[in-house]
Amino acid sequence: MSSFQRVLTAAIFCVITGVAMIGASAPVHAQATQAAQSQPLRQILVQGNQRVEADTVLSYLLLQPGVPVDARSVNLSIQTLFATGLFSDVRIENRGDVVVIYVQENPIINRVILEGNRAVDDDAINEEIQAQPRAIFTRARVQADVQRIIEVYRRAGRFAAQVTPRIVELPQNRVDLVFEISEGPVTGVRRVNFIGNDSFSDRTLRRELVTVESRWWRFFSTNDNYDPDRLEYDRELLRQFYQNQGFADFRTVSAVAELTPDQEDFYITFTLDEGDIYTFGDVSVETELPDVDPERLVQYLSVRSGELFQGELIEESVDTLNFAVGATGYAFVNIVPNISRNREDRTVDVVFEIEEGPRVYIERIDIVGNTRTLDHVIRRELELVEGDAFNRSLIDRSQGRVRRLGFFEEVEITEVQGSSPDRARLQVAVTEQPTGELAFGAGFSSTDAFLIDLSISERNLRGRGQFLRFRIAASSRREQIDIRFTEPRFLDRNLAAGVDIFSVRSDFITEASFETQSTGFSLRAGFPTTRSTNLGLQYTLRTDDVVVFAGANQALRNQAGSRVTSVMNYTLRWDRVDNPIEPTRGFRAEVAQSFAGIGGDVRFVSTEITASVYRPLFWNFVGSLNLNSGFIMGWGGDSVRINDRFFRGGNSFRGFEIAGIGPRVVVRDTTTGRLRGGDALGGRFYAIGTAEMSFPLPLPEQYGVRGSLFTDFGTLGLLDDDDLIAEATPGSAFTTDDLSLRVSSGLSIFWDSPFGPVRFDLAEALVNETYDRTEFFRFSTRTGF
Incomplete structure (x- = not known):
């Protein structure tokens, strides 16, 4: 064997021997480690805690004395301690049979301070956030509260709001939590547009929405601020509107809100799919x-x-x-x-x-979010009470009734499981909105000249749902001061009751050489008899002063003086139109009767009837027919005083001046034989009809201009015998009372101008008497600011 082979053999032997020794020693080391880990735990120590008791910390642990420590128990114990929200840091150190728990407590919130909030008060924000004095401070909760505050401002129409949290450290591990708020401008609605609406104009559809376009005079309104939740409600209103017009397949494809380039307003665009009429x-x-x-x-x-x-x-x-x-x-x-x-x-x-269906009863009804409105004001609108059978249709109707109060931005009724399967709880969640209003009005017309109107009203007085209004109005023809109070649910029944106190001065010098001053009060009540009919009752006690000016004839001079009128009346209304402001389909009818003579100096019975029918014609043309009539008669030997008679003309009969038709003091021209009119006397009977066709004018829809072609026809007359004066001699004054027919026809133009609604009437009297007072043009406007 060569030397190289011997060296290689020795090296291989050493490697094999080393591996064998490592393999033999590994089990021994593992056994030793396992023995150390399986050693029973003798003691658990807690360090770093200041407010939290050690026993409280130990209660959250999965480690127990006498039980060996393992990694799983340690990890779960750390997670459990963090989940309590009491600690910002947790460490567990294993020292054989002793475990040490190191904790660092989260601070306690001393105060929650809001800075920079002017448009939204502190209470509205504090109701939304979780951070409260003496609560535990955690960064996660603070960030969640920041988002909640931003959402509050979004609902208020301020999408540029920014919130920065800041803490001020105090002794004893306490902090002051400060939310620095930059509110930003109000994000309004610059324009509401519609795409795909072939059957109805943009203007018609805008009237169906709760959201309105921002205008400078709407500074008391909140519905001109962009609100995503309100936008969803508007989609539902559009669906209801179209389905009530026969469009069974209608759907809102999209509702998109786009911020304007100046970041101040939104453009809202509804894309519609109308479908066919069914x-x-x-x-x-x-x-x-x-x-x-x-x-x-x-x-x-x-x-x-x-x-x-x-x-x-x-x-x-x-x-x-x-x-x-x-x-x-x-x-x-x-x-x-x-x-x-x-x-x-x-x-x-x-x-x-x-x-x-299954038998389910309502166990409890909870009302939340009503920071101002009293609970019973909301509960009385609900069509269910505790103990009633669960009924989905009644719940939906109750939600609509609460929303129609006009006190809340949002209303939602949700069902929650009760204490047993056959029990359910209802939660009525509402969001309050402002209900007070200070209104200034100014206007001009060809009849009243300049007029002003100031009113202060509250629709939800002291959260009780009551209405209170104080109003002052003045024009060249009329001065009025009145106070109106209404309790919509008198004695907690579906009965509206109220009282009016008024003082009204009316000037008829130009038309009839007299003026009146009426001062008194009215007590009224009203209630629905069916879903579409309503009955109103009213008692009025007033003092009427009639002043007749020099130069008036004997028939008018007999009317001068002061008398007390005590009158009881009722009004029955039947309304089945599709839109209360601009109806296109349906009908209205009203019957009103008055009885005077329960005390006082005046005795009469009066009846007035009004009926209107609306039908769509073609394109956006709408046809309507309106008929109204009235009759008044004295009883007990009394004749009807001039201030209680009917005067017609102006807006009630276009083409004629106010009090331009009917009985009049006239003089016969001795040369031509024609009658020349003087003072109007009014009449005890009238019957007037109007046939009208309204249509949009060929102008851009955003101008809000529409027109109508009309024909007015009718008569007025029937004086008492005491008021009739015969023609004594040629050229002497006498009275006319012939109930002759009058007819006029013309064009009306309506314009929703930036300054308020403007109306122009151009009418020609086609059939009239020579002593009638006609007019070709009438103009009126009015605005609020």
């Missing part, structure tokens, strides 16, 4: 409940085959079926309207399926 097809009710006749239930439905599809009629029908089936003894039913569209003939078939 009518109701087959309508039926299906149920397997005994003692329930489906064919009989169909008769109670608001849905009728062949009529225009309206989503609200389906909801009304569900409510009706709930009531009808409940009357037969089934308090727990599920009513599901199954809708199937026939796209070829554009009809919607509706099948109302009724089945008995």
Whole structure:
């Protein structure tokens, strides 16, 4: 064997021997380590704690004396101590049979200070954040509170708000937590645009939204601030509007808010898919409940085959079926309207399926977020109380009723599991909004000249839901001061009650050589009789002073003096229009009667009837027919005083001046035989109709200009015998009372200008008497600031 082979053999032998020795010694070392780890724990020490007791720290540990320490128990103990939020640092050191827990406690918050918040008060922010005095300070909670404060400002329309947290260290491991707030400008809504709306103009759709465009005179409004939650509600309002116009397939494709380049406002764009107009097809009710006749239930439905599809009629029908089936003894039913569209003939078939549902009762109703409004103001709008059967349709209706109060930005009713499977809790969450208003108004018209209007109102007085308004208005023809108070739920019933105190001076010198001063008060009450009808009752006690000026004839001089009027009246209203401001479909009707003579010096009975019908014609043209009539008569030997008679003209009969038609003191021209008119006397009977077609003008929609073609027709007259003066001699004054027909026709233009609504009327009297007072042009405007 060569020397090289001997060296190589020796080296290999040494490697093999070393590996063998390492392999033999490894188990021995492992056994020693295992023996050390399996040694029972004798003692646990806690160090670094100041406020937290050592026993409290030990209670969170998975380590116990007498039990060996392992890595899993150590890791879980550290995680548990961190999860308490009491400590900013935790370390565990293993010293054989002794374990030492090192902790560093989180500081205690001494004060929470808000700096820089002017638009949002401290209470509104403190309700949202978790940081409170004497609470534990953690950086994670502070960062979460920063996001909450930013969200509060976003809801207030300030998307540029920034919040910087800062701590001020104090003795005894305490800190002052300071939120430095930079509010930034209010982010308004510069423009609301619509894409895909072929059937309705942008202006019409904007009226359906809660969100409004920012204007300089809306400084008391918060709905002109961009709010993402409000935007979602607007999408739902659009859906309801379109579905009530027959667009069963309507959907809002998107609602996008884009910040303007100057970072001050948003452009909001709704992209719409209108779809086609549908009518109701087959309508039926299906149920397997005994003692329930489906064919009989169909008769109670608001849905009728062949009529225009309206989503609200389906909801009304569900409510009706709930009531009808409940009357037969089934308090727990599920009513599901199954809708199937026939796209070829554009009809919607509706099948109302009724089945008995699980028995669930409402255990409790919680109301949260009402920092100002009292609980009972909200509860009385709910159509359920504790102990009632759970009813989804009543819950949805209750949410809508609370939202319609106008006191809250947001309203949401959610269901929470109760103490047992057959119990449920309801949580009504609301967000308050300002309800007070200081309004200044100014205007000009061809009749009243310059006018001013100042009012201070509160719609939710002291959080009780009451309405209070003080108003002063003055013009060249009228001066008025009044105070109005309304309790919407008198005696906690669905009964609105109120009182008015007023003083009104009216000037009819130009038209009839007299003026009146009325001072008094009214007591009123009103309540709904059905979902679309309302009954109002009112008692008025007033003093009327009639001053007749020199030169008036004997018929007017007899009216001078002061009398006390005690009058009781009722008003029954029936309203089924689709839009209360600009109706395009439906009808309205109203009957009002007054009875004077329960005390006082005046005795009369008065009746007035009004009816209006609206129908869409073509494109965006809407046709309407309005009819109104009134009759008043004295009783007990009394005649009707001039201040209680009807005067018509101006806005009530275009083409004629105020008090431009009806009985009048006239003089016959001895040369031509024509009658020349003098003072108007009013009348005890009138009947006036208006046929009108409204349409958008061919101008950019953002100008808000629309027009209408109209024809007014009617009559006014019927004086008492005491007021009739015969023509004594040629050229002498006498009275006319012929109830002759008057007709006018013309064009009206409406403009939603930046300064308020402006109206122009151009009308020509087509049929009139020579003594009537006609006018071709009328102008009026009004604004608030």
